[in-house]
Amino acid sequence: MTEPTTRREVRLAAHFPGVNHHTVWSHPDAGSNIDFASFRHLAQTAERGLFDFFFLAEGLRLRERKGLIHDLDVVGRPDTIPVLAALAAVTERLGLIGTINATFNEPDQLAKEFASLDLLSDGRAGWNVVTSSDAFTGENFRRGGYLDAADRYVRAADLVAAARQLWDSWDDDPIDPFGKALLREGAVRDFSRTSEQFDIAGTFGTPRPAQGHPVILQAGDSADGRDFGARTADAIFARWWETPEKRRESFADFKRRAASFGRGPDELLIFPGVSFALGDTEQEARENDREIRRGQITPQTAIALLEHVWNRDLSGYDPDGPLPAIEPDRSEKAIVKGQSRRNDAPDLADRYRAIAAEKNLSIRELIIEVQASRTFVGTPKTVARALADAVDNGEADGYILVPHLIPAGLDEFVDSVVPELQDLGVYRTEYPGETLRENLGLRPAGAQPVADPASHRVAS
Numbered sequence: 001m002t003e004p005t006t007r008r009e010v011r012l013a014a015h016f017p018g019v020n021h022h023t024v025w026s027h028p029d030a031g032s033n034i035d036f037a038s039f040r041h042l043a044q045t046a047e048r049g050l051f052d053f054f055f056l057a058e059g060l061r062l063r064e065r066k067g068l069i070h071d072l073d074v075v076g077r078p079d080t081i082p083v084l085a086a087l088a089a090v091t092e093r094l095g096l097i098g099t100i101n102a103t104f105n106e107p108d109q110l111a112k113e114f115a116s117l118d119l120l121s122d123g124r125a126g127w128n129v130v131t132s133s134d135a136f137t138g139e140n141f142r143r144g145g146y147l148d149a150a151d152r153y154v155r156a157a158d159l160v161a162a163a164r165q166l167w168d169s170w171d172d173d174p175i176d177p178f179g180k181a182l183l184r185e186g187a188v189r190d191f192s193r194t195s196e197q198f199d200i201a202g203t204f205g206t207p208r209p210a211q212g213h214p215v216i217l218q219a220g221d222s223a224d225g226r227d228f229g230a231r232t233a234d235a236i237f238a239r240w241w242e243t244p245e246k247r248r249e250s251f252a253d254f255k256r257r258a259a260s261f262g263r264g265p266d267e268l269l270i271f272p273g274v275s276f277a278l279g280d281t282e283q284e285a286r287e288n289d290r291e292i293r294r295g296q297i298t299p300q301t302a303i304a305l306l307e308h309v310w311n312r313d314l315s316g317y318d319p320d321g322p323l324p325a326i327e328p329d330r331s332e333k334a335i336v337k338g339q340s341r342r343n344d345a346p347d348l349a350d351r352y353r354a355i356a357a358e359k360n361l362s363i364r365e366l367i368i369e370v371q372a373s374r375t376f377v378g379t380p381k382t383v384a385r386a387l388a389d390a391v392d393n394g395e396a397d398g399y400i401l402v403p404h405l406i407p408a409g410l411d412e413f414v415d416s417v418v419p420e421l422q423d424l425g426v427y428r429t430e431y432p433g434e435t436l437r438e439n440l441g442l443r444p445a446g447a448q449p450v451a452d453p454a455s456h457r458v459a460s
């Protein structure tokens with residue numbers, strides 16, 4: 001096969017695993033999810049591997065199962081912004097992206113936090129905007145009721161536009177050169193915003209972020225979510241679909257939507273979350289993959305994940321026995337709270353039954369088969385090639401790697417796969433810029449007026 005002469009650049013980012021069953025806590029090398037040393041290790045490894053950014057997802061309320069805290073996975077973690085601020089002190093080039101909900105937070109507070117993180121890190125901050133998928137989470141907050149799905153993205157767009165308005169209310173260089181630390185006249189402007197969601201006015205208390213605007217990511221896959229991301233975000237934390245066709249279609253769909261808002265393909269980067277298992281040979285990698293999956297899907301976790309699909313108490317079932325004959329509960333009342341319910345759950349149950357029957361699998365074997373597959377399995381060389389091929393094939397611009405182990409889950413990848421990517425000529429050998437925006441190849445965020453999607457006014 002002839003190699004293409006120029007290959008597209010591969011981008012990498014690091015996900016610090018959170019509330020999910022992907023982290024293998026029983027592994028002898030598993031460390032704390034709370035100690036700063038764990039965050040530092042993963043972030044510094046990512047920086048050694050020249051990754052674009054370190055990424056924290058968010059769980060706003062402890063998940064529950066059958067009315068009890070779901071403690072088969074990690075429960076609780078230090079808050080996002082302080083963790084990222086602490087990491088700013090022990091890294092130099094790595095971007096620092098935090099997931100913060102747009103439904104329950106206020107513009108002034110959020111704009112201040114991300115501006116501060118951007119200033120303290122010399123331009124490395126990013127905000128992954130999510131809207132949340134359940135009212136259960138909203139009960140932790142007091143804004144007086146949850147929003148309908150359609151309104152969540154209206155608020156998200158308004159919130160991001162408001163934050164940008166606040167950031168733009170300061171000039172880049174507000175100090176009067178002759179005034180000895182006094183503000184130049186007009187360098188800090190009043191803001192005011194009246195919309196369906198906000199009625200705010202005043203002056204913003206934090207100087208303009210180092211990047212002008214911190215980088216914006218979006219995660220949420222409905223049509224409204226995709227439109228919001230395509231219009232507003234710099235990058236998407238995307239799903240990794242099951243087949244190359246679906247991945248290409250999803251990737252192209254995001255880029256098409258971006259184009260419909262007058263944006264070029266490089267102004268919206270697509271980063272699916274992916275996992276990996278490595279070995280010196282293909283067979284060893286497959287065995288490692290199998291081992292990781294068994295560590296992820298304990299007998300209890302297998303039942304918990306099946307309950308999520310069946311929406312029923314299945315604690316009486318043997319994880320090593322056959323799938324339940326009983327039909328899934330299709331009612332609205334969810335057995336799992338704080339985790340979005342798949343709306344294809346009943347169909348999924350049929351699919352699970354078909355796979356289990358065909359391959360003669362127990363509950364646990366079935367869940368291992370369908371739920372926890374490593375995305376990239378192979379030797380460092382074959383994994384590097386597969387990562388590069390998928391970028392060339394229009395399935396992704398880069399990857400957010402989700403390791404199965406804290407804190408050392410990226411060590412082997414950075415030591416073995418990154419050099420292979422560099423040998424293929426598809427990966428950087430040094431950081432090209434200082435800020436996250438520069439390293440992602442994004443345009444600087446100027447202080448020019450921002451078109452305001454919420455009110456169709458021009459802000460600031």
Ligand SMILES: Cc1cc2nc3c(=O)[nH]c(=O)nc-3n(C[C@H](O)[C@H](O)[C@H](O)COP(=O)(O)O)c2cc1C
Binds near residue numbers: 225
């Ligand atoms: C890849 C991906 C990652 C997500 N990560 C988070 C997260 O860390 N925290 C969170 O509250 N929601 C997260 N979400 C949920 C979305 O923010 C959103 O609330 C949910 O998907 C419902 O929106 P939608 O209908 O547009 O998909 C994620 C969604 C996707 C697709």
